[in-house]
Amino acid sequence: MKWNVLTRADLDGIVCAVILKNTEDIDKIRFVEPKFVQDGEVEISSNDIITNLPYDKRCGMWFDHHIANVKPKDFKGAFKVAPSAARVVYDYYLPNFPALSKYDELMRETDKIDSAQLTYNEVLEPEGYLLLSMTIDGKFHEDEPYWQHLVNLLKDKSLPDIMNDPMVKDKVAKFKEQDFLFRQAVQDYSRVEKNVLITDLRNYGDLPNGNRYYVYAFQAATNLSMRITNDRERPGYVSIGVGYNIFNKTANINIGELMKKYGGGGHKAVGSTKVKAEDADRVVKEMLGYLTR
Numbered sequence: 001m002k003w004n005v006l007t008r009a010d011l012d013g014i015v016c017a018v019i020l021k022n023t024e025d026i027d028k029i030r031f032v033e034p035k036f037v038q039d040g041e042v043e044i045s046s047n048d049i050i051t052n053l054p055y056d057k058r059c060g061m062w063f064d065h066h067i068a069n070v071k072p073k074d075f076k077g078a079f080k081v082a083p084s085a086a087r088v089v090y091d092y093y094l095p096n097f098p099a100l101s102k103y104d105e106l107m108r109e110t111d112k113i114d115s116a117q118l119t120y121n122e123v124l125e126p127e128g129y130l131l132l133s134m135t136i137d138g139k140f141h142e143d144e145p146y147w148q149h150l151v152n153l154l155k156d157k158s159l160p161d162i163m164n165d166p167m168v169k170d171k172v173a174k175f176k177e178q179d180f181l182f183r184q185a186v187q188d189y190s191r192v193e194k195n196v197l198i199t200d201l202r203n204y205g206d207l208p209n210g211n212r213y214y215v216y217a218f219q220a221a222t223n224l225s226m227r228i229t230n231d232r233e234r235p236g237y238v239s240i241g242v243g244y245n246i247f248n249k250t251a252n253i254n255i256g257e258l259m260k261k262y263g264g265g266g267h268k269a270v271g272s273t274k275v276k277a278e279d280a281d282r283v284v285k286e287m288l289g290y291l292t293r
């Protein structure tokens with residue numbers, strides 16, 4: 001049977017596709033944002049394997065690790081609370097495909113990055129797989145050929161070879177330029193409300209793609225951070241992301257569940273949603289009511 005993969009444009013989503021290309025007969029790989037799957041706006045058929053995204057009953061198989069995603073009673077594939085969705089796919093196939101163990105390092109790195117098990121220095125000076133993961137910015141659809149290219153690179157090449165690939169080198173150079181501007185924007189557009197660092201970039205204009213962990217290194221005294229940006233994929237919408245500070249994990253609230261109240265989702269420690277621009281101030285205020293307790 002020929003399958004298509006429907007996945008998320010991040011390192012975890014790409015590595016899911018890498019594993020599946022070793023274990024199933026894969027035709028196409030499509031990249032989509034979770035919110036579009038959640039809202040039933042994506043065409044999905046029984047030939048689709050959905051990974052690292054919400055479940056849709058039309059699909060043939062589903063693999064995920066997001067605690068807030070609704071689990072059907074009966075489905076083909078696997079769900080568990082794991083550091084990455086790629087780990088869920090890997091564990092599912094490993095008994096029948098022992099050769100997958102050649103991806104041991106890639107799996108460890110994907111787990112580490114997707115669950116943000118990072119040190120202060122790694123965040124300030126990202127290298128290797130972490131740096132590579134930062135070149136994958138799911139917001140720019142013109143980047144799709146790059147994501148497809150990365151699936152093939154990660155499937156067949158070693159990390160040094162991947163980092164030497166001309167397209168990767170170009171993306172890394174662009175990321176570093178943008179990240180410099182992004183760090184500046186975080187410094188200029190952030191404020192602290194009790195235990196929450198709020199970075200409100202709605203008035204920034206065209207937001208550069210930057211290191212999303214930088215906020216935690218910038219303000220390590222707060223245990224939560226909220227990022228508010230205009231949504232590029234949906235004009236008129238604002239995206240709100242909240243996460244535990246990876247260097248100060250003293251928060252104790254289920255962010256994924258909180259986001260669900262507002263039409264979004266995520267994990268216990270990180271989640272996001274998109275709301276109409278005119279509702280954003282009210283939603284932010286309500287969320288802060290839960291977050292600053």
Ligand SMILES: [Mn+2]
Nearest residue numbers: 012052085114
């Ligand atoms: Mn994931």
